[in-house]
Amino acid sequence: MTELKTRYPGIYITSYYIGNIVLGTATLMVIPLLTSLLLKEWNPALDFAISISVSVIVGCMMVILGRRTRKSETPLEWKYGFIIAALSWLVLMCLCSLPYLLSGHSKSLIDGCFDVMSGFTTTGLVLTQDLDHLSAGLNMWRHILTFVGGQGMVVLALSFMSKHTGSAYKLYCGEAKDIKLLPNVKYTARIIWKISMIYLVAGTITLWICGMFIGLSPLSAFFHGLYIFESAWSTGGFAPNSQNMMYYHSFAYEVITIIFFILGSFNFGLHYAVWQGERKELVRNIETRSFALTSILLCALAAVKLTKLGVYSDAVSVFRRVIYNVLSAHTTTGFGNVYARQFANDWGDFGIFVMVIAMLIGGSACSTAGGFKGLRVGIVFKGFNSDIKKVLSPERNIRVTKYHHIKNYVLEDTFVKSSALIIICYIVLFSVNVLIGTFCGYSLADSAFEAASVSGNVGLSIGVTSDNMPPIMKIQYILSMYLGRFEFVSAFALFGNIGGRIGKLCIKR
Secondary structure (H helix, E strand, O other): OHHHHHHOHHHHHHHHHHHHHHHHHHHHOHHHHHHHHHOOOHHHHHHHHHHHHHHHHHHHHHHHHHHHHHOOOOOOOHHHHHHHHHHHHHHHHHHHOHHHHHHOOOOOHHHHHHHHHHHHOOOOOOOOOOHHHOOHHHHHHHHHHHHHHHHOHHHHHHOOOOOOHHHHHHHHHHOOOOOOOOOOHHHHHHHHHHHHHHHHHHHHHHHHHHHHHOOOOHHHHHHHHHHHHHHHHOOOOOOOOOOHHHHOOOHHHHHHHHHHHHHHOOOHHHHHHHHOOOOOHHHHOHHHHHHHHHHHHHHHHHHHHHHHOOOOOOHHHHHHHHHHHHHHHHOOOOOOOOOHHHHHHHHHHHHHHHHHHHHHHOOOOOOOOOOOOHHHHHHHHHHHHHHHHHHHOOOOOOOOOEEEEOEEEEOOHHHHHHHHHHHHHHHHHHHHHHHHHHHOOOOHHHHHHHHHHHHOOOOOOOOOOOOOOOHHHHHHHHHHHHHHHHOOHHHHHHHHHHHHHHHHHHHHO
């Protein structure tokens, strides 16, 4: 064992940290367990008791296996930070799917893992059976996963446990977050959670009151308000019923959710800056400018086209059916208030094309949103604009291009290249998903819509995602949600490390 730890220290270091993450996540299951007990849902309570026991056993075994490697105060290496972040999500995906499988609402392990990954990545696509009759405990678990997944599973588990600030920061970056609101990453994580919890209280109360006004009982209105806020803030798209936002038939409910999912799609650094009194950041930030420009353009294009086609004839209908869904797509929230097949039958190819662009662009960096991110779109556009100006300007005229993102930055070629590279990766992933969808017999428009939704972690569906999908599409969609949420880097580090070790073993043989 000592020789193995010396030769392969990464295995044991990884085991130690992932074990702690599993234990941290297992504590979250106590919330749906208590919910089930309070509402006398005995079978779901037993499901969560079993799931907690299994998760604690696995977590303890992994911590014990790797504990000796953490006796030293040596900081975690960057590569392990990325590998741990990426691998922990795969382990958690399997463990967190246990309540789904035990409940009987998932047909298979793949379906259960699909819904968990959809929650973790704040995507919102669903394969769960009989969604309208889930227990309150399981519904609570679904929405906890999407709420916590938006902030970061690894950050939640380790920011308060790790004794190594450097290690915590490497894991923080491994979850595709890089902004430090405070010098210490632990305090940064706490600020993120403080922001989210304050909004959680305000949002739940607002939707609770609105729910009672539209006819829900006080208890039902509370749970619906909590679930919908968690999905809106995390841009997750989960809802406690199969009709999603159509269930409420409420203009007020839709307006409230628009406010919260737009706020949820903004960078946590932007929230913190505004809270610190820097309100001008809202209009100076490159991401808010990019979002405003693309949102207005896409909403206008869709509204004009669908009005011209006669699909929606009045301003209220245009706002509720067109602008709402385009903004839901653009923020990668995935709330929908039209039936899935209406996108294909009523919106037509142009409407689908607008939605695909909106879903791929996505929200802000270091937020709960997915997609390319407005920051990268803005940087690439500024880089392109800068190159044109350089070509047209005299050679002696040296131009320095800057952009503002919480603070002023000089636009360097490395920023433009890295942003363009991630955008290219998203486009490749989207293309692969379209290819697989058309190969499995779906139309090009349907395949493109669903591909953009899973690649951008959106959750809107045109009717492709169902338990009857071919297994290859389910697995590909799980992988796509995973890659999109991690923005490829951590997942590539994990797959590259595994591939490298397999290659070395093959060479030795």
